[in-house]
Amino acid sequence: QVQLEQSGPGLMKPSQTLSLTCAISGDSVSSNSVAWNWIRQSPSRGLEWLGRTYYRSKWLNDYALSVESRITINPDTSKNEFSLQLNSVTPEDTAVYYCARDPGYCYSCLDVWGQGTTVTVSS
Amino acid sequence: ENVVTQSPGTLSLSPGERATLSCTASQIVHSGHLGWYQHKPGQAPRLLIYGASNRAIGTPDRFIGSGSGTDFTLTINRLEPEDFAVYYCQQYDMSSRLTFGPGTKVEI
Secondary structure, three states: OOEEEEEOOOEEOOOOOEEEEEEEEOOOOOOOOOEEEEEEEEOOOEEEEEEEEEEOOOEEEEEOOOOOOOEEEEEEOOOOEEEEEEOOOOHHHOEEEEEEEEOOOOOOOOOEEOOOEEEEEOO | OOOEEEEOOEEEOOOOOOEEEEEEEOOOOHHHOEEEEEEOOOOOOEEEEEOOOEEOOOOOOOEEEEEEOOEEEEEEOOOOHHHOOEEEEEEEOOOOOEEEOOOEEEEO
């Protein structure tokens, strides 16, 4: 059974860098058919896909246009986890952040989700 | 970017009734890469439907996904009390990006 466990701080100040980690059990971050995603949810914007990392003979990333200039998603094969970094946060980045798996066989669906991390950006 | 819209924004129904939720994309959705998710407060979203019409493991058969191209529908037959939630559609486009619709709230 695949499980995703998120960790990271919940309170931040404007201009800081948001860093979250998603630990994987029951699957491998290096699987060549799976993609590992970050999504956030806020009352004003609903669900917003942020980006993903995946291995296809080499590591690849795709990012949402809305955050492309500020986001980095990296795998850590030694710990079997992946991380999200979002630079220069503002109060508009206040949201619940989720990691999720695209298993590769279901037309880019997201079948397993982390528990969610509430991130508040406030001075 | 493929923009996704959903209608209606809110659907007010009673248990036992049928819910019909619509999802429209501004461009053709790549090879049926369309999913539906159920989201309840305090929980992670739950995958219900993938590939436009395939039920995920554990999805009751009262949930039916249909559609192709740019227009998709989620039908919930005989609403159960646990079905009252927000429903999102999600597509994957040729630029390798995923986008979610704004959601439809199904309320009593």
